[in-house]
Amino acid sequence: MVQEKFDVIVVGAGPAGLAAAYTMAKGGLKVIVFERGEHPGSKNVMGGVLYRQATEEVFPEFWKEAPLERPVVESNYWLMTKDSVTKYGYRTEEFAGEPYNAFTVFRSKFDRWMGRKVEEAGALVICETVVEDIIKEDGKVVGVKTGRANGDVYADVVVIAEGVNSILTQEALGMQKKYLAWDYLAVAVKEVIALPKGKIEDRFGLEDGQGATIEMIGEATQGMVGTAFIYTNRESISIGVGALMSHLINNKVNPNELLENLKAHPAVKPLIAGGEIKEYLGHMIPEGGYKAMPKLYGNGVLIVGDAAQMVNGIHREGSNLALISGKIAGEVVIKAFEKGDFGSVTLAEYQARLNDTFVIKDLQKYQHSSGYFEEHPELFKLYPHLASIANKEFFTVDSIPKKEKQRIIMRKVFEKRSMRHLAKDLYKLWRVLG
């Protein structure tokens, strides 16, 4: 086991930890990364869509060498009932070429690639090693206890990037146990279903090598707060669904049941027909947002990525927040070394810089959404249903004059939700999302 002292210890080799480690190693610091998995990415689950712009800020022109699946040219949202779908989407050929917008990826491959870049930059990446505790002296974080024999390792700064449900964050900041935002944890499960490349392109209407995404709400989560997704990989489809843990428990629903129902939905079944299940994965997602965030720094410690609840569930963003928080944390640590001071006043610059980015601005913007949806899960079932009622009437061609049709649509919709309630819902949605 490595006994020497390092400049920085990074706990966790996900996008947040690896972005921090890469930035600091490039800046000349002596960095060690501990990862509990067999290799970076081996424990990671993501839908997963990786966003070009944030990734490029850390790894310029990564798409020229990183293992990616398909550039996403088409993004769709589906509102689902049991037997219908209302679709909204956008497609552009501009996203098919440089500089790209987003890619589908397998985190097991992509994180491994990032890990290699981090090692090339000069950091040590030690896998199959769990960090069990934080070592503090006089209120300052000075190292970590790993699960290995003689496994105490010391450094001037520890960057906690261990992902969702971070116990180390609580310990490092001396937070109360109740901090963990259990109510706002979502559980997601995902399958990777193998299909021939050509079949994927035919079924999703894609040109050679291009990708598409579908996000689904409504029947996909049986009206619980959550979403489902389908993403095209080179020779497989990732399909998954997640919902708030509290709603799954209260409704006594197993996430696997949700996935099986989703796969049997008439709009989904043909997309995956004949495919072979290659992988089954499950993971938690921190959905607490801004209100559930811990302090992001302390004496000798910084918190990045999911460990600090940096997930924007409304826009299905997490990897980009992780990468940017890791990069900024790395830059702040480099400055701290120039100053020779690792106290909380110096490291507070991380919070200040992050406040000026989309990471905190977006989390702040949606800060009331988690609580609102948690209290109003009925909206997840009701609105796909209303959309279906209206669209069915609209698309049914019969002898009813169009003006009369409009009246029928209004009547049927108002039967389900009064005009007063609809106005109230829209106003509240505008307040929490607008």
Ligand SMILES: Cc1cc2nc3c(=O)[nH]c(=O)nc-3n(C[C@H](O)[C@H](O)[C@H](O)COP(=O)(O)OP(=O)(O)OC[C@H]3O[C@@H](n4cnc5c(N)ncnc54)[C@H](O)[C@@H]3O)c2cc1C
């Ligand atoms: C089902 C699902 C779908 C998602 N889809 C998307 C998507 O499409 N696009 C997107 O941008 N985001 C998506 N996200 C969110 C995204 O995956 C996360 O926001 C992102 O991975 C956070 O990165 P991170 O580095 O903070 O944490 P993680 O990626 O979770 O990395 C943490 C690392 O720390 C390691 N670790 C944990 N504890 C210890 C310890 N004590 N000692 C040593 N190592 C430890 C873990 O093994 C892991 O490798 C999705 C999440 C889920 C669960």
